[in-house]
Amino acid sequence: MSTTQEHLPAVPEGDEPIPNPGLPAHQWRPTDVDTRAEKRAERQVAALFGVATLALVGFFVSYFVFQVGDNWDTIAGFGASNVMLGGTLAIAFICIGVGLIHWARKLMTDHEIVELRHPASSSEKDRTETVGMVMQGIDDSGIARRPLVRNSLLGALGLVGLAPILMLRDLGPLPGDKLYHTIWKPGMRVVRDVVYTPIKVSDLEIGDLVNCEPEALANGGPDGEPLEGVELQIAKSKGAVILLRMEPDDITPWKGRENWSVQGIVAFSKICTHVGCPISLNERTTHHLLCPCHQSTFDLADNGKVIFGPAARPLPQLPIEVDDEGYLVAQSDFTEPVGPSFWERG
């Protein structure tokens, strides 16, 4: 420790373009040279750890003193239990962390140390020796001389490899044409979501928006059995529609869609064609429907055409009509798949 020489790195072999300047001389900290500063830093670190200890004692006490649930606005409008448990634990962690860093920065030695890098590969001798041993092992096992053993082993290992591939089968079955269809059928009533009440034309005023579902969710699937579980959720998520009543003259239907609306009432899928978020952020004044996820915007007066954003396809429209009792029903299923694009659609 008497000279600065020992902090210098070893001089590398060969000619260096510039001479190695080595490390500058070590500079001492006040805590290294001044005993009073050292003692003070020591006391500070100990005090921080002491505060952490007290905070943890407070944590244990709070756990028993403050019951969860019956004092939800005791401290500054928040639950006493939450505030005390969280607060004391936070103080304890912060004090321990700050204490450790303070200790390292002020008291632990901070002498610069040089460590040279070594080549990563083993020595040439070790490498030939290892290869020799592996070759010797192959030779001793006699695998080249015993094709029966070798081939039967290969057969067994091959089947082991097949086992996980077989399990991939559980990813199936393939969806088939399920993506092209929803639960909507000709004549199925359009009902309000949540309350499942059918809707008459006279119920709606111009400017009304209704979040709807197919009636089958309330009174059973195609075979009359009530839907439940995964089936119900799938049917609900694919079948959701929004119903909008606007001035009949505002609607500009594409060819073949002239009779898809009833007195200014149009029905569109609620599932965005971009990545499938449910959307009902409608602007009554413009008939623009906005998806909150990526700001795709659809013009519902113009066949659900995309007018802004990343969606590639117009929002599928559900053709509707009025049944004998005056309620709104679907003319058919959607004529195109609802929701985001998929490979087979191109």
Next chain:
Amino acid sequence: MRLLNRSAGRLSRYRRRPIAGLAVLMFGLLLTGSLYAAFSPAQAGQAESDEALVAKGRDIFIVGCSTCHGLNGEGINSSRDGKILGPSLIGVGAAAVDFQVGTGRMPLAQPGSQAQRKPPVYTPDEVEALAAYVASLGVGPAIPDESDYSIAGLSEQEREEAIVRGGQIFLTNCTACHNFEGSGGAMPRGGYAPKIRGVDPKYIYEAMLTGPQAMDTFSNGNLSPEEKRDVIAYLQSLEDQPSYSGFGLGGMGPVSEGLFAWLFGIGLCVAFAVWIAAHTTRSSKSKVEA
């Protein structure tokens, strides 16, 4: 008798004072007025005051609203194609006026993407008169009564049910724009769905009925009065809900929470890292070797 005589005598002493005539006149007027109020047919009085209210409303309307909405509330088209200065108010009903003027959105402070909520310009009496006038222009939704949206008359269990049902209706129909806690949210082209926490239930009810600005309407055929009441009951229950675990950060969901985590959480970590790596104070002295 003696008592009466004495009192009359005492009064009589003042009968020639200058103020006596005035007092008698006041007494007579008061008596006439009170008797008229007590005995006049109530129906006639009401009708007359309705008419007066409409007339008063029309006076206010012509001064404060007709520039944009037209002298008879018929609306004014601007010279630009399809743009309007102010929409027609025929058939919007008293509820729309009470909402727009009562929350200060109308009269508009300046043109823009959306009318801002601000302290109301007109007194409640003036709003009532304006509403009466606009309601007289065409049939429209009336101002809801408190009994329409109050759940005070329900039993404890019915209230619970109303709040649960209202919550489901709210999450299906309203959350898309107004956020799951009613904190509001952004809409296209500078518009926004306003925060509906801490808003008078009457105005929430009127907003559903009339669909202010770009909002869709939820008429009584769309969302029945009971369903509207349930939605309001749910929103009221949110007001009473304690913040169990700290700051809600405006109830804006991942946006405000993420911003907080990035700025304060990661910021604090960076500050700590900088502190750890920073140089400590150095002394010019050298350590005396032992």
